[in-house]
Amino acid sequence: QVQLVESGGGLVQAGGSLRLSCTASGPGRAFGTYNVGWFRQAPGKERTFVAAITFTSVTYYGDFVKDRFTISRDNVKKSVYLQMNSLKPEDTAVYYCAAAISMFGLTTSSPYPYWGQGTQVTVSS
Numbered sequence: 558q559v560q561l562v563e564s565g566g567g568l569v570q571a572g573g574s575l576r577l578s579c580t581a582s583g584p585g586r587a588f589g590t591y592n593v594g595w596f597r598q599a600p601g602k603e604r605t606f607v608a609a610i611t612f613t614s615v616t617y618y619g620d621f622v623k624d625r626f627t628i629s630r631d632n633v634k635k636s637v638y639l640q641m642n643s644l645k646p647e648d649t650a651v652y653y654c655a656a657a658i659s660m661f662g663l664t665t666s667s668p669y670p671y672w673g674q675g676t677q678v679t680v681s682s
Contacts, residue, residue, distance in 0.1 A: 579654030
């Protein structure tokens with residue numbers, strides 16, 4: 558089992574940047590063997606896929622990202638990062654990280670049994 562904690566959210570003006578962190582803890586398998594995804598949920602909307610990085614550092618992004626976001630990982634620090642640039646008001650949401658062992662369907666929430674509590678990102682216009 559792995560516990561995930563997100564950090565780095567906050568209030569930023571449109572066009573600004575934020576770097577979210579997802580840090581893992583807990584016993585069991587090494588963090589470097591997990592595939593990790595970021596999802597977001599805006600008020601009144603469904604949770605949507607943002608980005609994912611496999612244990613081999615292959616990356617996937619949601620269509621709306623359009624080269625604005627970059628996902629990366631540091632297995633020594635047991636962390637995955639989401640660098641978000643050129644933020645827009647529509648990026649406002651709670652951002653969640655999640656970890657999965659399965660390699661399949663990483664752009665959906667289905668394969669992720671472990672989730673963090675989320676961090677709020679608010680982009681003002």
